[in-house]
Amino acid sequence: MTAATPPPSRDRPRTRRGATVGPVNNARRPRVGHIAFLNCMPIYWGLARTGALLEFDLRRDAPDELSRLLVEGDLDIGPITLVEYLRHSDRLLLIPDPAVAADGPVLSVNLVTKTPLAELPAEPRVSLASDSRTGVLLGRMLLEDRYGRRPTYRTAPPDLESALDGADAAVLIGDEALHVFHEHGHDSPRGLHVLDLAAEWKDWTGLPMVFAVWAVRRDYAEAHPGLVKDVHLAFRDSVRLSREEIGAVVASAARWEPFAPAALAEYFDRLQFGLGDRHLAGLREFASRAARYTEVKDLSPEGPEFFDSDI
Numbered sequence: 001m002t003a004a005t006p007p008p009s010r011d012r013p014r015t016r017r018g019a020t021v022g023p024v025n026n027a028r029r030p031r032v033g034h035i036a037f038l039n040c041m042p043i044y045w046g047l048a049r050t051g052a053l054l055e056f057d058l059r060r061d062a063p064d065e066l067s068r069l070l071v072e073g074d075l076d077i078g079p080i081t082l083v084e085y086l087r088h089s090d091r092l093l094l095i096p097d098p099a100v101a102a103d104g105p106v107l108s109v110n111l112v113t114k115t116p117l118a119e120l121p122a123e124p125r126v127s128l129a130s131d132s133r134t135g136v137l138l139g140r141m142l143l144e145d146r147y148g149r150r151p152t153y154r155t156a157p158p159d160l161e162s163a164l165d166g167a168d169a170a171v172l173i174g175d176e177a178l179h180v181f182h183e184h185g186h187d188s189p190r191g192l193h194v195l196d197l198a199a200e201w202k203d204w205t206g207l208p209m210v211f212a213v214w215a216v217r218r219d220y221a222e223a224h225p226g227l228v229k230d231v232h233l234a235f236r237d238s239v240r241l242s243r244e245e246i247g248a249v250v251a252s253a254a255r256w257e258p259f260a261p262a263a264l265a266e267y268f269d270r271l272q273f274g275l276g277d278r279h280l281a282g283l284r285e286f287a288s289r290a291a292r293y294t295e296v297k298d299l300s301p302e303g304p305e306f307f308d309s310d311i
């Protein structure tokens, strides 16, 4: 009898030195978006506090980019600007919280005009910030349906100088818009006028304005319902913690951001991070008006459709 020759090395079972022999762990962290605006700080701050942040594969970017990544399948869960959610609601489920909303002034979604609104030309040239989908559509609705103007629009980089260059007015969102509010909201050194579009929406409809929602792709929710629930609960706890410890959130933001602590505290207080019945009524009202401007999917009468976290 000849001794059995060992199989060629490539056929031998492979074990890494020191690795536990057993099933390979193929788990992948959920890919979650983070809007690179101050308004998201209270939504994510508590995730660092609880440690949940380390369970996510986090992507920080502008809202238009995050919306695209979620819809195209390069993110699993996260913020999506309301208009993009409405365009793709057949492929998405809403997570009940968080959201970015306001019931009255939001301070950071603004129409900036070079003249008082009443003196705005009948056919103004209006810039729409390239990082916005919802604020800019709200601006269009107000300009056309409430103030009776017939603007010509162009998309502009999301900063005041570029947006106002060669335009009568501009819609800006996020930190830049908050900055413009503080610089020009009262007595503008340059004679600019700042109109808070969430306050205008409330005045017009009596409802809160929802700017961004958190959603999950339906295919991801079907494949990983437990993970989606974990992410939802982590966000819910995070917002609760941030509200309880808002002084620490403000102090942390004030360390790096060009806003005074009192301004940050006021901003975080104006922002609403959940979807109550009135927010959903505001969302539906916006959806039905949006359909006159852009292609959106019909929400079912009891819509929007939520992921069921069963809690």
Ligand SMILES: C=C(O[C@@H]1C=C(C(=O)O)C=C[C@H]1O)C(=O)O
Binding pocket: 035, 037, 039, 063, 081, 082, 100, 106, 108, 109, 131, 132, 133, 134, 135, 136, 173, 174, 175, 177, 211, 212
């Ligand atoms: C309230 C805001 O909401 C934002 C407005 C968005 C939009 O206009 O598309 C997108 C994301 C939100 O975070 C803000 O930017 O200040």
